[in-house]
Each structure stands twice: as structure tokens, then as C-alpha cells.
Amino acid sequence: MRYISTRRKEGEAAFSASEAILKGLAPDGGLFIPESMPSIPGSFTLAKGAWYAMYQAMLPYFEGDELADDLEEICRNAFSFPVPFHEDGGKDTLELYFGPTAAFKDFGARFLAFSMEKLLSKRGEDLTILVATSGDTGGAVASAFHGREHLSVKVLFPKGRVAERQRMQLTGWDGNVSSYEVEGSFDDCQRMVKEAFMDPELHGLSSANSINLGRLLPQMAYYVYASSLYEAKHGEKAVFVIPSGNVGNATGAYWAKAMGAPISRIVLACNANRPIVDYLEVGEYEPRASVQTLANAMDVGAPSNIERLFALFPDFESFKSNVSAYSVSDDEIRRTIKEVYDESGYVICPHTACGERVRRDHVAEAHSVVVSTAHPAKFNDIVEPLIGRTVAIPQNLYEIMHRTPRAKEIAPDYRSLF
């Protein structure tokens, strides 16, 4: 299996999975995609549990790759937590938040960390990962890379601009993970990372962006697993409704469907950031500046994975017949969290609420799955006032929040990182 750039021109090179994972971005600035979509292996089974099913879904993507023989071990280590459904008569919810930082990004970040560790130890090389974060991503990356050999991580976040619980997840690390509280904005943090990458004196720097193939493939794998489990249980294929920002999670679902996973269709649930919704209405794609919403991990005006969707559905007609997307307002997010709790006592986060709103308003089918992207306890300031009670902190989050915070305050100059 070889990988090419979404911007590839005739005759440009193709890369192995391992090369794509270590590079992150293709040399021409595009995103890596498989040269052709594989099929789910004939040996695929649900009988050995979630991580093993995910491993099988990943196998064809590593055919002929130097990591092929290590893939089983990497998947066992990376996907070491449950992937359960909250069942509600076929209108179920897939809970992707049992990883260490209680959001779906744990799957991708952990797979990437274990893969990179393996590749670097084979090469006898070391890498330093730089992450600028305004919240969620940095925590998942820090947790995933903590303790991994040959790797160190520097997390940069803007001082005073992340929620207290998020700050704990960014700073509760020691050893190979260092946190930097930057006296500046998130844009300053991003600029510092870019400048460090451009400094010719600095070597061995890398990123762990959500566009990295190593973060995307696990998101394909849990859709192969979950859709197969759903079909086995209900005898029907489900519609998957996916809360989306950079559309990496949804791209995983489209890849799973292209491999033959039993998904009847895929619906994107967006917040007030609606470039894809507008594209479907107007026929012209225009990235925007992002606006702030209650579902802040989806506050994206220029979704980075859109190139991968355009690669799958190159013209407007095929895009339109495969992609549905709806926008949900902050008022609707609040109303949905309250409505779902009042009906059944089930508590959902603001991102998941976008998905549930879209299911209730736009999905007529009896068989559907809303993807729950984060545990509601991560967004207690929003959720608790709406439901009138506290949300218990799950064990995974509790552990992270009771580590000792360590962060270095620095000026917004990348040289203070080294």
C-alpha cells in the first residue's frame, strides 16, 4: 500500500505508511491519502473485541510496510480502553471518550505515539514534537506521548485562555513532556511553532497534527468496528452522525465506508462554523474565519481535512450525493443537552449535542448512531447549569486532573523553548 498527496501531480512520488506517518504532511503541502482504497480483510472478526477488530481494519493500510509486523502490538497498546454504545432502541450513541483524556482524539494520538516510538527505535533516532494548542488536542498528544521512548513533547498554550480542566491536562506531565504557558495568544503559539520549524539550526522537530495519517487511520478503524457491531446487533446498517470541525473524524468514517463497512450514510453535524454546509447549499467552497461556540473543539472555519473529502468526491455532484451537513446554533446545543437529560437522564457534551440535534431534525431513518466525541465532564461549566446537577468525573479524567501541574511561563519567542 502506497500513499500519495491530495495535491499530487502526474509522476510525483508515493510513500509508505511509515514514511507518511513520520513526514506528517506531503512534500507538496498536501495530505496523504491511499493510492487506492483497500477492502476490509476477509478474516475480519468481532469475536476478539474492539482493539483486535480495529487492528484488522488497519492491516491493509500497512501491507508491505515496515510496521506491518508490529501493528498488532501497537494496536493492543494504543486502543487499550472500551468503545461502547449507549443503546436507545437503534438510535444509539457511540461513546468514543474512554481514553486517557476522555475524547476521541486519544485513539489517533496514541496510535501515532506508539507507531513513531517503534519507527524511531528501529532507526536509532529521536524526535521532538511541538504542539500549539488552544485546548483539547494538546492534552491528548501530551498524554499519548508521555513515557514514549525516543520522543519528547513541547506543548505551548496561551496563558489565561484555556479552561482550568484543560490546563490540568496540558500541564500535569513530567519526564519527556514539557508545557509552556505563553504570554500571548493562540496565534502567537502557532507562530512560534512555525518559526521553530523554519530555523535551520534546529533539527529533529516534528508535529502530531490531526492531519497526520497515523491519527486518521484509527478513526477509520473504529468506524469499521462500530458499524459492523451495530449491523450484527440490529440486522441493519446505521446512519452515522458525526460532530465535525476539521472533519478528520468524519474522513475516517468515509474511508471505512469506502472499504465496505456497513454504514448507510454519513451526516456531518457542525456548529455555527459552516463552510461545508454553505458549500452544499451554494456549490462553491469558501473557507472562513472561525467563530466561537459552545462546541469549541469544532470552531473551525477552514477544515484541514477538506482536501481528503475533495479527493474522495472530486466534483460537486458526487460530493453532494455523499456528504450531508447541518449547522447547529449555541441555543440549540443548550436546548438539546437539556432535552436529552430530561427525557432519559443521559448526559452529553456540547459537541455530541450538535450530533443529537441533527439526528432529531434531519435523520428520518430508524437506525442511526450519533458519535459522542467527548465526555460531558470535560465541559462541566456548560453542561451542569443546564441539567441542574454535577457530572461525575470518570476515572480516566480524574487521574489526569490529579497530577501535579508543571508549566514554564515564557515570552512569545520560540527561542525560549530550547
Ligand SMILES: *Cc1c(COP(=O)(O)O)cnc(C)c1O
Ligand atoms: C476535535 C473534536 C471534534 C471535531 O473533530 P474533527 O475531526 O476536527 O472534525 C469534535 N468534538 C470534540 C470533543 C473534539 O475534541
